[in-house]
Amino acid sequence: MSESRVSVIVPSYRRPARLAECLDGIARSERQPEEVIVVLRAHDRESATVVSERYGYADVVYVDAPGVLAAMRAGVERATGDILVFLDDDAVPDPSWITRGLAHLNCRDVGGIGGRDIVTETDDRPRVADAGRLTTWGKMIGNHHLVTGPARQVDVLKAANMAFRREALALPIQLLGDGAQVHFELATCLWARNHGWRLVLDPDAEVLHLPGERFDADARAKPSIWAAHRAACNFTWCVLSMRPRLIMRRLLYGILVGDKAVPGLGRAVLAIARREQIGWIWARLLPSITGQLRGAALVLAGRRVEMVQFNEVVASGAQR
Numbered sequence: 001m002s003e004s005r006v007s008v009i010v011p012s013y014r015r016p017a018r019l020a021e022c023l024d025g026i027a028r029s030e031r032q033p034e035e036v037i038v039v040l041r042a043h044d045r046e047s048a049t050v051v052s053e054r055y056g057y058a059d060v061v062y063v064d065a066p067g068v069l070a071a072m073r074a075g076v077e078r079a080t081g082d083i084l085v086f087l088d089d090d091a092v093p094d095p096s097w098i099t100r101g102l103a104h105l106n107c108r109d110v111g112g113i114g115g116r117d118i119v120t121e122t123d124d125r126p127r128v129a130d131a132g133r134l135t136t137w138g139k140m141i142g143n144h145h146l147v148t149g150p151a152r153q154v155d156v157l158k159a160a161n162m163a164f165r166r167e168a169l170a171l172p173i174q175l176l177g178d179g180a181q182v183h184f185e186l187a188t189c190l191w192a193r194n195h196g197w198r199l200v201l202d203p204d205a206e207v208l209h210l211p212g213e214r215f216d217a218d219a220r221a222k223p224s225i226w227a228a229h230r231a232a233c234n235f236t237w238c239v240l241s242m243r244p245r246l247i248m249r250r251l252l253y254g255i256l257v258g259d260k261a262v263p264g265l266g267r268a269v270l271a272i273a274r275r276e277q278i279g280w281i282w283a284r285l286l287p288s289i290t291g292q293l294r295g296a297a298l299v300l301a302g303r304r305v306e307m308v309q310f311n312e313v314v315a316s317g318a319q320r
Contacts, residue, residue, distance in 0.1 A: 004105070006033040006098060007081030011071035012040055012089035013179075016047040023055045025092035025208075031099045033085065037061060037078055039071040066178040068159075069171055076169070076310045084169060084310075088160040091117060091207040100205040101163045104151065111168025111197025112189065114157030115205025119145045132156050132201045138239050138250030139259065140186070144201070145209070151202040155193060159185040161207045168197045170307035172238065176230035183234040187305050190242035228284040232262045232291025233298075240296060241304035247296060254292045263288050 008026055012019045019038070026036055036058045040047050051058050063074045076084055083105060087093060101113045114132070119125075131147035132154030134140055144158040162185070172187040189199055236254065240247050258264025263271075263281050271281040298304075 004083045004102060005081040006031075006035075006083045006085060006102070007075075007079035008033045008036045008085040008087060008098075009072065009075035009079060010036070010038050010087050010089050011068050011075065012038055012044070012047055013071075014041075014044055014047065015089050016050040018090040019047055020050050020054065021092050022087060022089050023051070023058065026087070027055075028095050029093065029098050030095050031102065033098060034081060035059060035079065037075045039063060039075045041066075067181050068179070069173065069175065069181050069184055073171055073173075073308065076166075076171070080313050082166050083163055084166055085163040086159060086161075087207065088209065090211060091160045091209040093161075094206045094208075097205050097207065098163075100202055104200045104202060105163070105165065107198070109196070109198050110165075110200055111192045111195075112157055112162060112164040112199045113205065114144065114154075114162040114199070114201050115207065116147050116203045117145050117158055117161045117207050117209035119209055119211060121210060132158075132199075134186075134190070134239070134243070136246070136249065137253040138243065138246040139253060140235070140239075140261075147201060147203045149203060151200050151204075153198050154201040155199065156186055156189040157199055157201060159188075160209050161205070164188075164192070165197075166313075167309075167311050168192045168195070170309045172305045173308050174306050175234045175237070177227070177234065181234065182227075182231040183238055186235065186238040187242065187307065190238070191307050194242055225283065225287045229287035229291040229294075232288040233295040234291075235262050236292045236295025237298050238295075238305055240299040244299060244304075247299065251292065251296055255289055258288065262292065 038051050038058050039061045042062045042064050051060055061074050061078050063070050104110050104113045127148035128143050128146045129149045130141055131143035134155040170191045172184055175181045175184055255264045257266040259267055263285050268281050268285045271278050
């Protein structure tokens with residue numbers, strides 16, 4: 001795909017210093033993108049000043065609507081590339097990232113590529129081989145930050161570090177949340193898989209992703225009860241919209257077992273046995289269960305997650 005046009009899209013909100021690090025990393029890429037698009041909230045003047053004063057090559061798009069999905073849609077609609085690269089504003093790509101991504105996308109049936117995101121400044125966490133997989137029980141095995149080994153086909157990529165062919169990309173438009181809108185990549189990736197695209201996870205396509213502060217209810221360290229409910233609902237709604245045959249298995253697993261991100265009864269009991277953030281797990285248990293039930297109810301009522309495609313470059317983008 002040597003002639004591909006690459007657009008890098010960076011949604012950002014109130015993290016100007018981290019945004020500058022991200023843009024510096026993009027500037028060091030071995031293969032420079034044809035365009036870099038930074039999407040900001042209209043009132044985020046500090047970030048806008050950083051971009052205008054230091055990164056004049058970047059195109060700034062402003063949005064009024066909250067949420068990462070509104071920012072991503074605005075960026076894609078402005079982009080002119082056939083390869084759309086998404087980076088979080090707190091992620092710094094390795095110089096070889098775009099080169100590696102394009103190498104995988106040379107295969108015509110590969111619709112998306114992602115890599116490992118390093119989430120600790122000293123990269124000393126144990127590495128694992130199993131990552132990016134949705135089990136037959138609807139359990140999501142992430143581990144994108146720990147993955148090792150050769151590039152492989154997966155079910156789900158991580159939004160902080162992923163690129164798609166334009167024709168393989170669709171974004172959900174109805175998810176709960178006004179900030180991170182957690183788990184939206186489940187809908188995007190499973191939609192692509194349903195439409196016959198392969199997704200590749202290459203552990204060597206790295207970004208340094210030291211997670212920045214969030215300014216909504218979904219705080220990383222201690223999300224609100226309402227944020228926990230919305231995250232569980234989004235997870236269940238996305239998975240069951242794309243894999244409706246898993247509805248009974250997912251509900252059984254999610255409510256009776258669960259995991260740290262979307263806890264069920266078994267995960268709460270395990271937390272007690274391990275004395276592992278007991279208060280945090282129990283505070284999330286009821287919101288998690290009600291959120292899962294809400295997501296399943298939406299699917300049972302015929303309300304699957306609505307997806308928007310971006311097969312064509314809009315005229316306003318093509319004219320720039």
